[in-house]
Amino acid sequence: MDSIIKFENVNFRYEDSKDLAVNNVSLEIKRGDFVAVLGHNGSGKSTLAKLTNSILLPQDGQILVNGMDTADESRIYDIRQTVGMVFQNPDNQIVATVVEEDVAFGPENLGVDPREIRERVDAALKAVEMYEYRQHEPHKLSGGQKQRVAIAGVIAMQPECIVLDEATAMLDPRGRKDILKTIRMLNEQLGITVVFITHFMDEAVCANRVIVMDNAEIIMDGTPQEVFSKTGDLRVAGLDVPQVTELSQWIEKEGFGISKNILSTDECVDMILSILEVQKG
Amino acid sequence: MIKDITIGQFFPGKSMVHRLDPRVKLILTMTFIITIFLCKNFFALGIMLFSLILIIISSKISIKLILRGIKPLLFIIVFTAFLNIFFMSTGEVLLEYKFIVVTTGGVFTAIFMAIRIISLIIASSLLTYTTSPTMITDGIERLLSPLKFMKNGVHTVAMMMTIALRFIPTLIEEFDKITNAQKARGANLETGSLVQRAKALIPIFVPLFITSFRRAYELAFAMECRCYQGGEGRTRMKQMKTGLIDIYGLAFMAVILGAVIFLNYSYTHVI
Amino acid sequence: MSIIKTQNLTYLYSTGTPFEIAAIKDVNIEIEQGELVGIIGHTGSGKSTLIQHLNGLLKPTYGKVYIDGQDIWEDKDTIKSVRFKVGLCFQYPEYQLFEETVYKDIAFGPKNMGLDYSEIHRRVHDAASHVGLSEAHLSKSPFDLSGGEKRRAAIAGVMAMQPKVLILDEPTSGLDPKGRDTILNMIKNYRDSTKSTVLIVSHSMEDIAKLATKVLVLNESSVAMYGTVDEIFSKSEEIIQMGLDVPPITRVFMGLAKHGVNVSGQIYTLEQGKVELSKLFAGKCTQGVEGT
Structure with missing residues (x-):
């Protein structure tokens, strides 16, 4: 079983709405992958997130988490333990008045042995580099720090997958960078599957796979290089294109050289330098 | 103004008082408060004040913080003290002006009440200063857990x-x-x-x-x-275990309680 | 005469205790009428404290604030009128909506100014058109609007006071690219049509580069730089050293310069980048041709 989350022809409609929020979505997320889900507000990407751990149940189709059907009520806590979730507003997901007690909340709910909870909490806080803050009151932390505590709270449940639902939307650039660094580490070193929902294009660049949603449907799915090369389609979907990608495509269009779907500034600099080299030679 | 209120705040630490089991600490605080009300004379109250100072010292919470906790309630303290001064009319008359009569009894009661209220505030804020809110609620939960039906x-x-x-x-x-x-x-x-x-x-x-x-x-x-x-x-991550330190705490409280009862009966007429 | 002027503006927290901290210290700025100033700096650099001084919500510990040449704290009783002169729109302003209809909510400010009914009516419609809200929107409950519309309604509430200076604290935070562009365009048009002064606090260098005429950089509670966008972005190296971002395009040209390529140090929009690259490639091309 190498897919951790599997959507099969999933439809979802909110009770008070006449339009589908998720329309006939089929999707497989591979174990250990780092997937970015992009889309403007109301494109259905947050609904997609909530469908992955039984917070919402599809009206049609089936969602399997590690082979467990999210509609199967007897497995609900297994599913939520497998797929942890981090939300947008860091203030509204911290329960306790002391950092370490909040991180312990999940494992406590799962009935984990106290001594093991202690170990998990310490390890989780160290992983997100918040261990020195374990005795602090959450409301005195910065947004980025709070969000890292929230991530630690999820890791302490030892999930196989973490879904971050616009977890960086309310943070300042520094906080956003810290979160990105943290989840890359979780993905690379702990092998946790990451589903990262965002509308910041530059954050999607470090994923292995980018999924773009628009109008309740998946409209693009591929590597960041593949997806970002379709600048026109992205604009139609109400999204940005990274400046360097746009510049390198312009270079190709103007006939100065060949664009290789550039995503970072360094790549862009190298490309321009190589064009100049060729010209000189 | 809102920021002045320190009651309910928690200051992490490793002192003896911090390390007491929250359940024991809750019981001790409650006993302490009841004992304050049992005090009938200045000797008994003096014992309470003295032990309170000992507790403050061993908690390593700064006196400044303790005093800051009293500040927002100063008005109530002064107000009750005044009521006592003007409405008690036992003992010698110290001052008489129209309908206002201040007696020694009134002044004594006023001071007595003020000390009582201040000790009460300090005792309860010491509990919250040295115990995280979660531990307090956990303590209450566990103390009440014999009530299985609820x-x-x-x-x-x-x-x-x-x-x-x-x-x-x-x-x-x-x-x-x-x-x-x-x-x-x-x-x-x-x-x-x-x-x-x-x-x-x-x-x-x-x-x-x-x-x-x-x-x-x-x-x-x-x-x-x-x-x-x-x-x-x-x-629960944080297990509650009673240890030697809790036994010391209980013993300490028992001694205070005994002393207060003894002093109450020995000097029935002071204050 | 400058519309905003501060003189040694300093604000201290916890004065008289050993924990005294300056939220801003010795800020001396002069902002001319009609500028669109981008204010950048880290969280905690003093941006919020500064803007709250400009409309008199905070009183300086030391120093003076002049609006339109007038010391705003000269007469304490008139401080409220400063809030109408300098409209301040906080971050996530949609969380301040409270009325039954969008119309009434936008009218809150003008009503507090004591204007008569017809003037309020005119201003509400004016403000609504600035933010692109229709008549149908105005009769709705603000809580039935979409996220982006709520934000616009809240901004209209400040615009309806017709302030000489409009200050917006991160007006685009939390919005998706489309919502962000709508708001930014709206602000630009508002400034062009009303000729008023606009200050925008933002974390996005790309937005500032596109929009602003002047940039104010705050660092560690003080003004680090103030100047035209050209001036500021020619010091990109310093900005990066403060731990702030510069637009990616600027980084590309900085990278090229580091490799000895002769390029302008003032590239901060995509368009400028394209022009500069055209020159670069064309120049090299001719050289290459001459060489053979």
């Missing part, structure tokens, strides 16, 4: 208290933000009649309530995602 209720109330304590600072911050935003639109909050002022609060409280509901809704989601399913089957 166990779930107890857990729910304890959980609610924890969340309330967690969100009080957030809501205070929110209140400040919204107040500033409405002030920036020219909201008049400082002047006008009582009715006008009450009305002026609508632009602040409507958004505050709406935000709070949204927060509650999102928090409920987040808790569900973290597998919260009520008190059933829950474990």
